[in-house]
Amino acid sequence: MNDPKLTPQALWHCALGLLSRRDHSRLELSQKLRQRQFDVELIEQALDKLEQQQWLSDHRFAVVQVRQHIFKKHGPLRIRMELKRKGVNEAYIEQALAEEDPDWFELALVCYQSRFRNRDIPDIKEKAKRMRYLQSRGFNSDQIRYALEAEQD
CATH class of the missing domain: 1.10.10 (Arc Repressor Mutant, subunit A)
Incomplete structure (x- = not known):
């Protein structure tokens, strides 16, 4: 740790700079500080202090x-x-x-409606495409079924 840029003060300022832009998880912030070549032990001490002061949560x-x-x-x-x-x-x-606690079923429907303007599902291939889209957005099978069936009614 001969590099003057890698001092505990530099680490602290770097961590605060990252947190001032947006919240980070502890893991994210740790990874970003490690990428900047700071000492792992110093990083853990700084993260503990940031959590104690509620700047990291x-x-x-x-x-x-x-x-x-x-x-x-x-x-x-x-x-x-x-x-x-x-x-x-x-x-x-x-x-x-x-x-x-949102209504996940309604959110799936809104997501579906915002993506697919044409509500008619002409064939099974198109239905599978729409189901895959909702699945990739993180909805479960019941929520996907609700979104597709609500549109058919």
Whole structure:
């Protein structure tokens, strides 16, 4: 650690700079600081301090991410997968989803309607395409069925 750019103060300023732009999960912030060649032990100490001062919070990060994903019309399966990939604890994910508690069936329908203007499904191939689209957005089979059948009524 002879490099003056890799001091604990530089690490702290870098972490605060990243957090000032947007919330990060602990894992995300750790990875970004490691990419900048900071010492792993110093990173962990800084992250602990940031959590103590409530500048870093996986729960807050999860809540913000859930809201953003719902705004983008993503379903619960995709939201869970994305948050797990970013290192968020399962309990925080479930808590954030419960706090928002959208009607996933209606969100699947809105997502479907915004993507497919022509509501008629001419054949099984087109139906499969539409189902795959909703599946890729993170909706489960019941929610997908609801969206497709609501359009047929």
